[in-house]
Amino acid sequence: MSPLGVALATLLSHYRRHPGQLALLLLGLWVAGALWSGVQAINASARDSYARAEALFDADLDRLTPADSRPLDHEDFVTLRRAGLPVSPIVEGEVTAAGGERLTVIGIDPLTLPGDSALASPGAESGLEAFLTPPWRTRLAPETLAALGLSRQAAGGATPRLAGGRRLPPLAPSAALPPATLVMDIAVATQLLGRGDGLSRLVVPAGALAAAPPGYDLERAEQRLAPGELTASFHLSLTAMALLALIVGLFIVQAALGLALEQRLSLLRTLRALGVPGRTLIGLLALELALLGLVGALAGIASGVGLARALLPDVAATLSSLYGAEVGRTLQLPWHYWLGGLGVTLGGLFLAGSGVLWRAARLPVLGLGQAQAWRAGYQRQLGRQALAGAASALLALGLWAWLATRPPGEGLVAAFGLVAALLLAGALWLPPLLAAGLAGLGRWMHRRPLVQWALADLQLQLPRLALAMMALLIALSANLGVGSMVGGFRLTFLDWLDQRLVADLYLRPTPARFDEIDAWLAGRPEVAERLATASGETTLLAIGDAETPRQPVALFGITPGDTLKPGWPLKATLAGREAAWRALTGGAAFVNEQLAIARGIVPGDRLTLAAPDGGERLRVVAIYPDYGNPQGEVLLATPQLRHRFQAASGSLGIVLADGEAARPLASALRTRFDLDTTALRDQRQVKRVATDIFERTFAITRALNALTLAVAALALLASLLALARERRRQLAPLWALGVPRGRLVAVQLAQLGMAALATGLLALPLGLAVSACLVGSINVAAFGWRLPLHVFPGGMLLTLATALGAALLAGGLPSLALWRTPPRALLAEEAP
């Protein structure tokens, strides 16, 4: 074996004697790598879905819409084509699979769809023929098959039934399509969607038209938001959480590495004395680091993929309910994902290990480690940390001040920066605060030698414990902040749901039968009130007299009756609730918070919306919260909406008279009008569905949050376990001086408990600040709604308990070992 090999083997032999340290190191790397790469896998997979959605036919095409929002049909298409305009028709709508999942149907005309010749690919001709003619074909992504209850093997040519009983054209899977999307010929799509000749839109190649033809509006592809842009904020939040986990994991690594070096100091000196050059020694240590890093990172990435696989369904549910963006529920990972994960984990490892290497490089060959000398150095370090913490706090303050001047909904990155700066300031201040606290307590307790010793000893331990405590503080604060935000959201959301879902039964008749069913209900004595809704889509043309970039908005009609008015939540009104409701009945409008924030609309503004008879001007009299809706929405009284925008009828809420049961009416409705199960739901069902969606939405947040906290507790445990052996050596003299083992154990637990409690206490205000940032800035920017700030004392107690529990658990194991150690062994350890 070469001398180099011998030296490396000698260095590594340390881990044979201390397998626990090796395990700790690998554990840290593994955890950091797993969380980071897991989240990145989710993001990569979602991005793949967006890319497929964007590649789908019309994302980069310009669109033509009628200037007066009348419906488009076949005649528009033919007239424009025969005038030489290269338009192509698209019809888009939703169908419900037999299992209840909603799927988007896109009907295309492959013969005119822009792109090079639709027939050009070899063998396409007969495929085209099958696509164009009965029984047609349904193209869909393989991951969509599950929604239709089919396995991949059984999929080809299958004709699954939809909820309404209709069958889909024979399936033909195609991996290039986005999930939850069925693509078929426009002829069969219009049949399936019951659209007649109606079109959703006309598309033209980007830039093909210099101007819109008369009577139409031209919407350029670049003016539209791609799904990836809308969801960027969500992925940014996920990345921020993953980064947090990575940092916490690297704290563990740093602690383990520091310990492994400390314990090998004499070994290093011996090697130096035997003639191994310092530079070689550093090289060998770096090599060791790389080897460990590779093993840990690879294991981390592999587990990350598993983690992502487990979390992805929830993420997909979140994205679909928050943004209406469809993401595949199976992982799609590009090659660079693997390299990226490895790079970040290894990079982080070297960052964490660089301090250790630096210290090893400056190691005096003959010097002996001196605790006091160390301490002086540490005091200077604490001073620097306090300064850095102050700078970080100043940065947070500056960002906060800047954000306060911005219109709401802007500055998502700055808001994340604010949270990061806050957490960093807290973490940096923790060790100086602890040190100052200990020093103060020490002076105060100068009459009680054992306590004074314990405080002084804790101060000596602080450099080692500080990192783990900082990690714990960050994890606790983030946990508390996110927990408060989600909890507050949940309360608000459930409240809001109660206020909005006031009817006992919800009926969704087909537009054709709406009036018939409504009339029948009008004659039923048990029905107290019918709450008809209507919905439609239009374009926002102007706010006040200022033309705005055209934005599609949803229209929603409600029946402002006695049941609905008292509870319906409003955030701002022009002249009080009563006046707002009166104005709504008279033809004024409410807008949802998302739209108000995005476009700076306040009560009193006048909106111009595209309507069949040209522009409709509406006065905004109130703003209402609309959680979970990805779109801007304008609310009108149902009769107004149906009359002025020729909107389609929507659902029908049925309020029963006091003391009437819903069940008999429901079964009467079902038999009389032959309704299927999805057409009629009772209030509890609707609420349950909504709550389910909400819970799934935040399942991912909760899971990541819990994982990060677990990692932080692990970091603390790791640090303490690493210290334990050394600690025993320091406790032995005390025992020799006559302090009983029981007291020693108690002292040790008290030391740790106090440090952890201090950390937990600091985490409380920090967590609240994080929560305030999340609620006040990040939520508004990411989702478009502002939530009230909720404080949960239970959550705060839990935070403190977590800190204490983690510390006591971490301190308990070594204490138990101490308790069991025969005193003689303690003394034997004191001997070098």
Added chain:
Amino acid sequence: MRGWRLLVVGLLLAGCERDPTEPRAGFAGLGADAEGFPPLASEAALAFPEDHGPHPGTRLEWWYLTANLRGPDGAPLGIQWTLFRRALRPPTAPTSGAWAADQLWMAHVAVSRGATHRVAERFARGKVGEATLERHQAGVTAAPFRAWLDDWHLESRVAEGTGDALDRLEVSAEAGRGEAAFGYRLALDAQGPLVRHGKPAFGEGSAEAAGPIYLSQPFYRVTGTVTLEGERLAVSGRAWLDREWGNRLMAPRHRGWDWFSLHLASGHKLMVYHLRGETASDTTLFGTWIAADGETRTLDAEALSLMPLTTRRVAGRELPTRWRLTLPDRGLDLTVAARHPNRWMATSVPYWEGAVTVRDHEGGLPRGEGYLEMTGY
């Protein structure tokens, strides 16, 4: 950008319906069986203007115009305007809905001059035999005669009842954007009658094997304007319109064809169809000698001989761009040569279509001009 769009559409349309081991019958499946389509009566009498319109009972049909033109500087220009109809299924009960399709329309437009060759292709779905045909993206009506896909059209300028609808036509098409824009608007005036070609004998005897019905109007004089490479040119020259419909345009043994439409300086027109098989015995050669008054004489393999002289590599294929054509009975021994080899139509069904010169094989005296189409290479 276009690359992946094409890929998506390709992936979308590349169904698994076709058995890849199944050979395509003839060029572009044009020799395939036409199951479900009623056989074409072998000596069908024609009736106009109805037969200028579409024949939805047949599988394939086209309106095919080529023109040899000259610009103000005398430089030769060629144009092509074609509308193809293919029935997606045999005529059955009509399907409902404006988008339901039983016909696939395909149009090709080309303008060429020297080394420049501009081509555009468009598609449309259609339904024939419907009262609202005018309200479709593509179609053909017999009276008044009008064939169109989008804004590309070929239509009659004859007032109803004053003569054959094809006697005077207008053809117009524009394609491409900016610098690459090209197109034409031409007036066509026939100086002779419509002619019907003799039935090509595919040699199989059964009614199913009956060849298509094939008509031409080879006597057009043309004036108008052509847009090419940013220029608007006043042009004039000759044009030849082909009408063909049937269930199969060649026998399954045929691999493709070479088709000549020649305006001879003598005032005669000459059409030659060369349906190529794997072997000489599988090859069918026939033609029509058309006098200036429209009188026709069908030419069979005895009266004609055709031989490729030189081939050129075009679009990765060896194509014969010079031919020797002899009609011993007429004392003609001609060389027919492409004006430029770059006349490849890189369309969904690719082929070669371009202007040719006709000269004496010996001596090289000019004898006329025309168009050559080569498929299945």
